[in-house]
Amino acid sequence: MEKLLSIPPREQSGADSQNRFEYQVSSIVSHLIQKYKNNEEVMVYCEFHDDFSELKKVNEDKNLIFYQVKTNNVNTHWTVNRLITKDGKHSMIGAILYNYYTFHDKCSSCFFITNITFDSNLILSQIINRLMEVAVVKELV
Numbered sequence: 001m002e003k004l005l006s007i008p009p010r011e012q013s014g015a016d017s018q019n020r021f022e023y024q025v026s027s028i029v030s031h032l033i034q035k036y037k038n039n040e041e042v043m044v045y046c047e048f049h050d051d052f053s054e055l056k057k058v059n060e061d062k063n064l065i066f067y068q069v070k071t072n073n074v075n076t077h078w079t080v081n082r083l084i085t086k087d088g089k090h091s092m093i094g095a096i097l098y099n100y101y102t103f104h105d106k107c108s109s110c111f112f113i114t115n116i117t118f119d120s121n122l123i124l125s126q127i128i129n130r131l132m133e134v135a136v137v138k139e140l141v
Helices: 002-006 013-037 080-084 092-102 124-134
Strands: 043-046 052-055 064-070 107-114
Touching: 013 043, 013 052, 013 064, 064 092, 080 092, 092 107
Parallel strands: 064 107
Antiparallel strands: 043 052, 052 064
């Protein structure tokens, strides 16, 4: 038993995935508790069109809200390049804007929830300028 506990595991991907999933679940539960405290009736969909989606009153316009939940090493920051670089199908900004673009007639907001901070030099105008240099929004999506 002592040897088992003293030697570090050869990989951590399973534990890292579990921690990220737990952060996402915690974010969803926290969101639902806040809605409950405010007496707001909403339906929340997990892993359906986004990490989680919220449907407000069905007969209202702009009743959809989408949430991207991302975790990362706490010693890092979000930078413009990390937000616009494609990692698989979409860039981070592209993933956030995809549902806004797709459901533009019903979507009121898209949110990005994360456990790390943004680079102190990163401001909205820098993101917009960089997006315009790299591609139009539709190409990012």
